[in-house]
């Protein structure tokens with residue numbers, strides 16, 4: 016990263032900013048980063064020596080409200096710091112060139128800051144129809160974001176659309192919008208919000224300059240210092256929630272007295288952000304302080320998951336509106352871990368018992384040898400029952416002229432075989448069901 020002579024503090028002093036104001040700014044940033052006050056001198060030293068940070072700000076599919084939020088910071092000291100602190104070389108909302116001139120400007124800036132710059136992206140990235148929903152210089156914005164992010168020392172996705180697609184990815188949207196994190200590799204942090212809080216953007220950059228790394232994030236890539244607190248826990252109307260003092264209708268007595276907006280659909284109990292402690296407009300106000308409900312704009316897919324904004328969401332635990340989904344998940348994980356622990360202990364005890372039983376059996380006296388039992392005499396060979404010499408030839412009726420060719424009697428097949436006449440091999444066997452056609456020969460051998 017290029018380093019200007021004298022650093023940022025020297026440049027600010029030249030512009031008439033007092034050192035006292037500079038230290039107050041750094042102390043406020045320390046508090047925003049949720050760091051102890053003892054870190055302030057370290058941040059003062061890091062920021063004072065830092066050069067202006069070159070920034071390329073790319074606008075994706077969205078309303079442009081995040082850039083507007085940065086430019087319209089009302090406190091002149093803060094806006095001075097942010098705009099002097101950042102050297103925003105490319106931001107379509109501000110710059111004069113347009114069309115092909117804007118594309119040429121971007122190429123020139125990329126070439127100028129080959130040794131490092133900061134990429135900031137607002138808006139979503141359309142993926143449907145080969146990205147035709149949002150192009151810059153005839154190129155899908157996805158290509159531009161990838162090119163700019165590839166040469167950056169870090170990429171910051173600002174606003175809810177850059178976080179996960181935002182409104183462009185809500186139910187019914189057609190552009191296939193996704194967040195910047197789905198098209199960019201490398202160091203990336205996301206600062207969701209509709210719009211982003213510029214104070215969190217400044218704190219993220221100062222963290223990088225002071226500690227040479229981006230701040231710790233949650234699973235969604237959001238810095239924990241800004242998206243760790245639960246709004247409901249830091250809300251100035253929380254006492255009214257505890258006392259059961261709720262606004263029941265817009266403009267009623269409760270609304271005039273600043274009571275809790277939970278029954279008007281406030282999503283503060285489900286939303287993680289530092290809005291209550293940092294505020295907007297230089298900390299002068301924020302939505303709930305101004306009398307509006309929190310709509311959960313820092314949460315994933317909030318256009319679908321938090322709407323309708325004017326109605327309460329069903330609580331994950333009936334009768335316990337204070338309990339969050341995260342807490343339910345923590346209890347579930349703890350329960351599963353407990354069951355797994357009990358199973359492990361039970362398995363250990365069972366293995367111990369089985370080992371003890373094996374050792375007990377091994378140490379037991381040997382069992383006397385068993386008395387040999389004489390082998391039983393082999394069973395007598397069963398008397399083979401002679402098969403009938405041959406099945407009668409039922410197809411051939413008995414020939415009265417040749418009585419010797421008569422088949423043996425069915426009633427006494429073994430006792431009176433017909434030795435003189437072997438069975439006719441040529442005759443196929445005939446099922447016995449055909450036998451009833453043949454009457455047995457009378458015992459006296461007479462003719463029937």
Ligand code: SF4
Nearest residue numbers: 250275276277281283
């Ligand atoms: S429900 Fe909303 S207004 Fe009420 S205490 Fe929680 S965050 Fe504040």
